[in-house]
Amino acid sequence: MMRHFDKAFILEVESSFRREFVNCLSGYKSLNLIGTKNSLGVSNLSPFSQVFHIGATPPLVGILFRPHSVERHTLENILETGYFTLNHVTEDFYREAHQSAARYSGSEFDAIGLEEEYLEDFFAPFVAKSRVKVGCRFVESQTLKFNGTELLIGGIEHVWVDEKGLRTDGSLDLNALGTVTVSGLDEYHLGTKLARLSYPKPGKELEEI
Amino acid sequence: MMRHFDKAFILEVESSFRREFVNCLSGYKSLNLIGTKNSLGVSNLSPFSQVFHIGATPPLVGILFRPHSVERHTLENILETGYFTLNHVTEDFYREAHQSAARYSGSEFDAIGLEEEYLEDFFAPFVAKSRVKVGCRFVESQTLKFNGTELLIGGIEHVWVDEKGLRTDGSLDLNALGTVTVSGLDEYHLGTKLARLSYPKPGKELEEI
Numbered sequence: 416m417m418r419h420f421d422k423a424f425i426l427e428v429e430s431s432f433r434r435e436f437v438n439c440l441s442g443y444k445s446l447n448l449i450g451t452k453n454s455l456g457v458s459n460l461s462p463f464s465q466v467f468h469i470g471a472t473p474p475l476v477g478i479l480f481r482p483h484s485v486e487r488h489t490l491e492n493i494l495e496t497g498y499f500t501l502n503h504v505t506e507d508f509y510r511e512a513h514q515s516a517a518r519y520s521g522s523e524f525d526a527i528g529l530e531e532e533y534l535e536d537f538f539a540p541f542v543a544k545s546r547v548k549v550g551c552r553f554v555e556s557q558t559l560k561f562n563g564t565e566l567l568i569g570g571i572e573h574v575w576v577d578e579k580g581l582r583t584d585g586s587l588d589l590n591a592l593g594t595v596t597v598s599g600l601d602e603y604h605l606g607t608k609l610a611r612l613s614y615p616k617p618g619k620e621l622e623e624i
Numbered sequence: 625m626m627r628h629f630d631k632a633f634i635l636e637v638e639s640s641f642r643r644e645f646v647n648c649l650s651g652y653k654s655l656n657l658i659g660t661k662n663s664l665g666v667s668n669l670s671p672f673s674q675v676f677h678i679g680a681t682p683p684l685v686g687i688l689f690r691p692h693s694v695e696r697h698t699l700e701n702i703l704e705t706g707y708f709t710l711n712h713v714t715e716d717f718y719r720e721a722h723q724s725a726a727r728y729s730g731s732e733f734d735a736i737g738l739e740e741e742y743l744e745d746f747f748a749p750f751v752a753k754s755r756v757k758v759g760c761r762f763v764e765s766q767t768l769k770f771n772g773t774e775l776l777i778g779g780i781e782h783v784w785v786d787e788k789g790l791r792t793d794g795s796l797d798l799n800a801l802g803t804v805t806v807s808g809l810d811e812y813h814l815g816t817k818l819a820r821l822s823y824p825k826p827g828k829e830l831e832e833i
Contacts, residue, residue, distance in 0.1 A: 447650070
């Protein structure tokens with residue numbers, strides 16, 4: 416049975432219902448811990464569900480920073496130092512990832528007990544336990560007119576990936592890596608593969624690849 | 625065992641490897657079929673993995689359109705008519721969703737055999753089978769400086785959701801709804817819940833909610 420909600424209902428309902436509801440409408444989201452360090456050497460770690468693919472040549476990622484959110488420490492550190500890391504979250508430490516969103520005054524790595532790691536002289540800290548680690552350099556940011564959301568573009572400089580999740584065609588097996596996905600504000604999931612499908616062309620049957 | 629790839633390797637490797645690899649780095653992605661109709665009345669349907677939450681008050685979604693992609697028909701229809709729909713994809717029709725990315729000359733609904741549906745006099749077509757349907761109105765678009773990616777903002781006007789997936793707090797149970805998530809270019813997954821976690825505060829133990 417389908418339930419219908421119009422915009423007037425959404426605007427009038429209790430704000431916590433609205434926040435949960437609207438946040439779930441896009442579907443499953445990526446989950447990355449972003450690691451940064453400020454110019455005083457204090458590291459920072461924060462969970463993000465708004466990291467997305469921007470291009471492969473050159474390799475670029477985008478991050479959306481909502482206005483007035485606590486995640487702004489991450490944005491400030493990136494703008495100040497030019498570097499950040501993306502770290503996939505697994506079942507082993509999704510609770511720590513969630514907890515790292517709390518408002519700590521010092522480093523979240525220490526506060527939540529996740530080990531930080533420095534690789535190849537890269538400035539920003541990685542999460543030692545993570546099985547996909549991406550080192551990025553600040554490229555550009557842009558404030559969006561409508562509501563002050565900040566879109567930041569990062570260039571991918573380094574990738575470390577657990578070889579058990581790397582296929583010969585370059586794709587990652589996120590199930591094998593144990594990468595976690597998030598829905599809404601606070602719900603964590605593992606993925607279970609249905610299929611990989613061949614390139615779609617009119618009149619051609621899809622095949623599993 | 626971790627494997628390391630630097631930017632030079634990524635830029636020099638075969639382009640298909642690079643495309644697969646970089647596309648997977650952000651993690652799991654949302655999957656929505658976007659329904660539109662042009663001013664001649666021809667409907668269009670296309671799968672998108674770059675739909676994300678922008679705000680709840682007012683309720684807004686964002687979509688990234690890569691430059692020079694086939695998905696530009698969707699963008700043109702939205703700019704021309706002002707309306708589009710988001711439709712969650714389930715296990716029942718993820719193959720049709722994938723196939724709808726093929727370059728058809730007429731309506732993808734007819735070509736792939738998914739029934740289109742019109743609700744509440746909303747201009748753009750919904751996917752009849754979908755269990756989460758969102759009717760959106762064009763608000764604003766912005767071309768990003770670095771590579772011509774278009775960021776489009778839509779205002780949520782209507783939502784239909786299967787009541788079996790709607791919780792009393794407003795959140796959606798995406799597992800119960802059977803919503804599919806995508807990784808890379810062509811790999812589809814179901815989600816399996818690990819937990820919902822309480823709001824994180826320093827010094828407070830997380831609880832499952």
